[in-house]
Amino acid sequence: MTTSQQDRDQILRDALASRGHRYTEQRAAVFHFLAVSRSHPTAEDVFVGVREDVPGISLATVYKSLEAIVGCGLAHKLSFGDGSARYDGNPDPHYHARCVGCDQIVDIHVDPRRGALESMVPGPTGFRVTDYHIELTGYCADCSSG
Amino acid sequence: MTTSQQDRDQILRDALASRGHRYTEQRAAVFHFLAVSRSHPTAEDVFVGVREDVPGISLATVYKSLEAIVGCGLAHKLSFGDGSARYDGNPDPHYHARCVGCDQIVDIHVDPRRGALESMVPGPTGFRVTDYHIELTGYCADCSSG
């Protein structure tokens, strides 16, 4: 079962409200675009896509909306080292694999009960891993104790 | 035992030669700066640091040198989503943890014999992980078979 647009809107409303932010047509459109997007769009991609629903939206507003949505934890900001940031609204835990050949980003879904690194390397996706980079986010020892 | 500067220079010479690139004073200085750097410097950081050894070097040359060095596999280009790319010349396998509190990048060295994700989460660094992102690099199914 998939999340309906009403459910999504309510999730967005609540998340924004909890941060003191407001629900707007532009933010809803950006959030919806991310939620249905199978790829990992750049801010520009989101701008082009969302403009079909909200013709007057500006790129600056897209950036601001993305920041608000990422700030609420409803999407992730990714960097693949190719210049521009990419955004991912997929709530399921998954990794990303960038193909050196075609630069495509492949999603790797991992069974959380199995050892994560082990299961993802030879996985059923056919992706042959040559290198990987792991970024952890959290609080360092100093900030944890403070 | 640590790698001497002579060893490093030879490694750089060989790596550049194998790619048809030339060994230059500027590239050696950039490589040396990365090798002794404990942080994860931006291109600008490298520029400022290397300028002490090679006063006339330009930022554009730093970018070109970094590209050559990363292209040879002697360093990694990292993105932490904070605007500018960062470079890492540490050859030991390790992960990176960004502190949400102070934005510091903490290196996490992992015993390769242990389950990787498991061992890094509660590790002896005191880093409290709230989120992580894994980027795999390699060849997708299409590019592998082609």
Next chain:
DNA sequence: GTATCTGCAAATTTTTTGCCAGTAG
């Protein structure tokens, strides 16, 4: 009613490029 948000345009930041003289191999 008021603090927040949007769109616009301009500014900033980061990275890349073109060109010509210089240099490694």
Next chain:
DNA sequence: CTACTGGCAAAAAATTTGCAGATAC
């Protein structure tokens, strides 16, 4: 010699900011 490089300055790309009017709550 000859192709690859470095420095310079200009360009391109990505993102952020200031502000005045509009809007959510």
